[in-house]
Amino acid sequence: MTEGLIFSNLEKQTKDNILFPNFDLTLAPGEIVAIYSTLNVRKMLLDLLRGKAVPSNGKISVHGKTLEEEKKAYMSAVNICFYEEGLYERLKVEDYFSFFIKLYDSGYRMEELLLDTQLQDKRRVRIQSLTESEKRRVHFGRIIIQNPDVFIFEEPDLNVDMETRRVYVNLAKKLQEKRKASLILTGNLENALTVADQVFRLDENGLHVLQVAEEEESKKEEVHTEEKDDEAIKPFQFNKIPTKVNEKIVLFDPQEIDYVESNDGQSNIYIKGESFPSLFTLNELEIRLQHVGFFRCHRSYIVNLQKVREVITWTRNSYSLILDDKAKSSIPLSKTKMAQLKEMLGLK
Amino acid sequence: MTFSMKRMYAIFQKDVRDLSKNMYITTTMLMPLALAIFYSTMDEVTMDMHYLIINLCFAAVGVFVQSAIIAEEKEKNTLRGLMLSPATLPEILGGKSLVTLVLTMATVLICALLMGYEPANYMIVGGAILISCFFYIALGTLVGLLTKSVVEASVLALPVMFIFSFGSLFLTLIEEYPILSFIEYLPSVQLVELAIEVETGAVFADLWSNFAIILAWIVLASLLTAVVYKKKEMDA
Structure with a gap:
């Protein structure tokens, strides 16, 4: 049976x-x-x-x-x-x-x-x-x-x-x-x-x-190398994030963004509870945003760390980030990224 | 599926607790009681008056409460939970009918005490009241099954209450309008006739026709309820 x-x-x-x-x-x-x-x-x-x-x-x-x-x-x-x-x-x-x-x-x-x-x-x-x-x-x-x-x-x-x-x-x-x-x-x-x-x-x-429960770690390497390249040409980089609204292209300042969610290959940028479809993939956005305090907290999410208010531990390997926006949005944080985040915060 | 007394009793207990806090229904029960107090202050209370109150109890408590508690389960979306549980519909309706039966008989008893009604033969009158009560509960179940909310149920219960409890008031109109002669066969009118004959010393053998008519009403109401029940299958 x-x-x-x-x-x-x-x-x-x-x-x-x-x-x-x-x-x-x-x-x-x-x-x-x-x-x-x-x-x-x-x-x-x-x-x-x-x-x-x-x-x-x-x-x-x-x-x-x-x-x-x-x-x-x-x-x-x-x-x-x-x-x-x-x-x-x-x-x-x-x-x-x-x-x-x-x-x-x-x-x-x-x-x-x-x-x-x-x-x-x-x-x-x-x-x-x-x-x-x-x-x-x-x-x-x-x-x-x-x-x-x-x-x-x-x-x-x-x-x-x-x-x-x-x-x-x-x-x-x-x-x-x-x-x-x-x-x-x-x-x-x-x-x-x-x-x-x-x-x-x-x-x-x-x-x-x-x-699936296990997440692939392969991406890490290339991310690190690109990070160094970008740092070299840092001054005066144009850093607005374009989104589509109907037929228009709207530019957002990274600090306005609360978080980015990827859904079926399409990444959506969330700003004050509203979502805007982005022109880039999540990986591209991650590269563009990581210098300005953004963090890839999950395979499908990038979060603006400036807006994070709380890190909640549900169980030993399930976590959420609570944002400081009106809706108190919560974003999943995967186990491997938790270690990375702790490092960034200077906690061991 | 097996019929479980335990589950039926659980539903009975739940409904009693729930009803005791339901102002909408408890205030309806006060209506016959208030009328009973009002009538009891009169010098002489006739048999018709006694039965006006008793029939009102049946309609206001038996029909109304039964239909309201069934309709409320639908309205509040709680019936689905019950239907997905091991409790079967006969158990649910059984538990609710038990609540209504207890409430109706209690109200009838209190009203009778208030008005000082003392039948000559407690066995026969008590039996007749009990079986009449079954009829009204079946009727209330029918109304409850047909409606989807408490408000709807109370609207539908209103004409039912009117016909069955005040029917006897129209008896005098029969001579003028022969079309109304069906009123004589209403269970409420039969109950009054039966009670009056009991006072004149009638025994059970003289009263079988009244009992038969009331029983026929019960059969009719139960059949109708069963048909509606089959048809609706409680679309929870």
Whole structure:
């Protein structure tokens, strides 16, 4: 019998559109995989997962069983933590949890649950007076109670505070230790990169790998050599970064830039929460920007170090940078780059 | 799938906790109670008045509460979570019906005590009230299944409440408008007739026709509910 969640040859078309062509993906126990996609694709995947929609081709199976073959086994093995999930707003947090503990006949203890979700001091508070982030943690609590083999999170850390992100990252790692499989469906690349071992992008062109746990280090050498060349001709270098806006070319001062994100070969420059497509690739931008305090913190990101306010350590090998902009954007920082950054900061 | 009493009881407990904090519903329950207090100050309370209040309890609590708590699960997006859990729909509806049954019977009892209603035969009257209650709960479930939000449910429950609780008031109009003669067969009217006959010393054998009509209503309402249930499959 095959363990875990398996998408085999899955394909979905709606009317004239291909939402996604056939792809194969296996999610084994103890793996965390993120699928980065648009809202349409995500909603369709969720509908397919709970049998609300029928795939055009292929199937989804859990432990070798599809939903049609064995509904009960499938349902108890998979559970989805929706982004828009209703709560019994008038109940207290502990009443809510105890209801689901009874419903699932789960062995989970209340204390443990409150600790895992960091809701200890809110246990006697009605859900309606919690903040959005705390409500999200109540959702997490619920899915912990359900304790399926495959956890599916829809946008687990969108619009939540730092504490909730930390709870979520810890939860994901804890689930991994318990050999549970987690699938994260998100439209936010940064969120996906923080937690998942593998990140895929799913669109009408199919499933593509965005990041694998190990990162190649080959680029380092050439970067170093070019750095020296540039330093030699440093004075009076024209240093504006061109971007396209409609048909115009707009020039930005490097210090205006918050960070640069690369998405499918296209690099986007983020300035005050707005994104502008750049005319250069991420590698070219890295070379142009590294003299002015920019840092390649991740395979797909360059950050303006002047704007970094915090470095957050989620776990031993997962980090984020929090910027000092209005949105408090957070940028993933990969493990190898963390060492480099520490060096730059003079920390050993 | 197996029907689990434990899960049904969990849903019952949850709904009781939830309802106890739901002002919208608890205030509706006060309506028959307030009327009961008002009537009890009168010198002589007729059988019709007693049953006006009791039928109002059925409609305002039985139909309304049942439909509102089902519709609210849909409105607040919580039904999906329940449906994806091991709880089955019969368990969910069973748990909710139990809440409504307890609430309705409690309100009826309090109203009867307030107005000093003392039936000649507790067994028969109590039984008739209990089975009438089943009818109203089935009706409330039907309304709840058909609607998507609490507001919608209360709008739809209004004509239902009106027909079934105030139907007896229109009895006098039957002579003028023969088309209204179906009113005589309404479960609420049957219940009043039954109660009046009990006071004149009737025994169960004399009352079987009233019971039969009420039972027929229950069967009808349950069938309708089952049809709607199958058709909708709770599109959560």
